[in-house]
Amino acid sequence: MFLKAKKEISKIIAEATGLTQEEAFSSLEMPKGEFGDLACKAAFLLAPKEKKAPAQIAAELIPKLKKHKFVEKAEAMGPYINFFFTEKFYVDALKDIMKKGKSYGKGKKKGKAMVEFPSVNPNKPWHAGHLRNAILGDSVARVLAHSGWDVESIDYIDDLGLQVAQSLWGYMHLGNKPSGKFDHWLGAQYVEVAKRMETDQKVQAETRELLKRMEEGNNDISKKARWLAEECVKAQYATDFSYSIFHSGLIFESDIVHTIFHEGLDMVKENNAIVLEKEGKNAGCWVVKLGEKFQKMQDPDKILVRSDGTATYTGKDLIFQLWKLGKLKGKFKYKPFIKQPNGEEAFATGGTAPKPFGNSDMVVNVIGSEQIYPQEVIREVLLRLGYGKDAARYVHLAYEHVTLPDEKFSGRAGTWKGYTADELLEESVRRAKEKISKDVPESEKDKIGRAVGEAAIRYSFVRTTPEKKLIFKWEEALSLEGNSGPYLQYAYVRARKIMEKTEEKPSISAKYKFQPEEKKLIRELCAFPELVERSASAFRPHMLADYSYMLSELFSRFYNLCPVLKAEEDVRKTRLGIVKSFETVLGNSLTLLGMPLPEKM
RNA sequence: GGGCCCGUAGCGCAGCCUGGACAGCGCGGCAGCCUUCUAAGCUGUAGGUCGUGGGUUCAAAUCCCACCGGGCCCGCCA
Secondary structure (H helix, E strand, C coil): CHHHHHHHHHHHHHHHHCCCHHHHHHCEECCCCCCCCEEECHHHHHHHHHCCCHHHHHHHHHHHCCCCCCEEEEEEECCEEEEEECHHHHHHHHHHHHHHHHHCCCCCCCEEEEEECCCCCCCCCCEHHHHHHHHHHHHHHHHHHHCCEEEEEEEEECCCCHHHHHHHHHHHHCCCCCCCCHHHHHHHHHHHHHHHHHHCHHHHHHHHHHHHHHHHCCCHHHHHHHHHHHHHHHHHHHHHHHCCCCCCEEEEHHHHHHHCHHHHHHHHHHCCCCEECCCCCCCCCEEECCCCCCCCCCCCCEEEECCCCCECHHHHHHHHHHHHCCCCCCCCCEEEEEECCCCCEEEEECCCECCCCCCCCEEEEEEEHHHHHHHHHHHHHHHHCCCHHHHHCEEEEEECCEECCCCECCCCCCCCCCCEHHHHHHHHHHHHHHHCCCCCCHHHHHHHHHHHHHHHHHHHHHCCCCCCCEECCHHHHCCCCCCCHHHHHHHHHHHHHHHHCCCCCCCCCCCCCCCHHHHHHHHHHHCHHHHHHHHHHHCCCHHHHHHHHHHHHHHHHHHHHCCCCCCCHHHHHHHHHHHHHHHHHHHHHHHHCCCCCCCCC
16 A cells, blocks of 8 residues: 555656656655655756756755645655655555455565575584574575465485485494484484594495495485485474474485486586586586686686586586476476474475476575585576576575684584584573563463574574674574564564453544654554565565564554553554554564564563 | 675674665663563663775765775585
8 A cells, every 4th residue: 555655656756857657766765764754855866957956956846746645745855855644644554454464565476486495414403504594595485475476495405415324324333323303313423423434444435335325226225325314304304393494395316316317417418508528637527618707717617527427516406406497307206204383294205296396487595605606607507508587587595604603513523513403492492481471371481482482593593684694602692682583572462462452443543643653653564565575586584674673663662652552442443453553564574584473471 | 816795883783786864773881761551671871984095976884996804615525
């Protein structure tokens, strides 16, 4: 509704100024202070053409502006034209939000998008770093879905890597019985094997042999490795679920190798996107020649197939990405893998049933920024194959890694111990539970603690823009006050509580005179749909985190200044509408960030 | 040699895409507010050469160039 009004007003401005409607639209902004409800800076644009001072232009434009039903008055304030809305605008805005409810902010249908995350090796528990990837990916998937995309969240499971071979060796030879959570146990085996491999030639040789058998497939070792990987992923997904992170499908690398890899490689070869090197240091390899594009790089050519015929990581990834974009005939067969708490089954490759995964109009890969170059290589190959449109919608959502204050997380060295996603949540929940007021019954404390603890971590990870390094510190990750996840939940719970305390239905009075802090809050509620859109098209969920915080801040102010239940009838019913609208919009926003909405705190 | 990212208050961040009304927020500091819809809250206050230097512009944290500091990448590893 607000967006519609904005468009109508930009049309009026366009008529008065001779600007295009698009120019007029983008000259509109939400003013910061007490400068009305909508500000227009078109006078700046016109100043060079008309050779007059912007302030003079703004003043002269006022009488030329046609009336709009929501505009009470338009006045020039220096170079700005500030629009002040009628009370009717606020009435209609609240009605609109209440009518739309959960679908408020939902965008028009856009097509199919596949989001890949977090693709953790299936041989150890997730640590804080994997968690950042997963929270980012899950949030982006949620935001894209709300903005109108039909989203499939995919996880790539590298069950053919050296890491799994090492873990398998440990499983077979270290003689330890699995105990506790499987991923934690397996991770411990892996660290031990990795240590031994550095010095022990025998372990090295045996691990290599295991890896070879795994790659060959169809043998006892490969079956055992696959089983081990699946067990580990199931354990990792218990963590996944505890953070409300969900997937539609899991694609195992062993299935990529056996189902689509050769077809994909042949296609790339036939189209001359890659060449077989006859001489030089890459003799015998299939490479993408990138000397022209990346002229000054030390080694711009990228090997996709080694001289021994095996594929590199980028080689396999390229074929996988071609599958995502629907460029291959080969189809995976799926099996039900794990039932998720959101009620949906996640499917894994390696079964017997077809599924409509893939054929995506857009691909978003949540991968560390250290892989910018190989991802660029894949985009370049797409272009060379003539898939220009797909290349434009092939998105590498590059994020910076999480580190400890003094060291990096290393799977091999085991520096993740003490910082697994499970341990973070456990500690966060513990701290959250300590704060729950004494009158809440013990039976509910656990539920609330989980919701709050989870939100604290999700928020602290998602609120920073992805390209910023994140140094993990307990106090910051688990903050329960100020700009934190629980602050947002608290505002939500307070709104909810007001609604619960009365039987009365909200009803916006046409005669109501809105207070300034109410107007500010409602204006911000109106911004939600545009924000979803911007957040989706930039793949930046932190914009919604920022927005949710601002909204909660405005609500807290309203809460302190404007009594609801104690007010007179007209005021009360209208304010109930404000509370209800806030609850709706913040609820929608938090849901897009995967943050649970507690009933009380 | 080349490429990418980061640099905003003591600390942690938003704003940069699309230049414009006093650069916002949290933590920490200081001073207040609970017999009033939950104080995980609110109010006030102190704290800033927006890394540095140039340029473009009526106007630069925002765009361009150079430099400085930190991180990452250019592997027949993944």
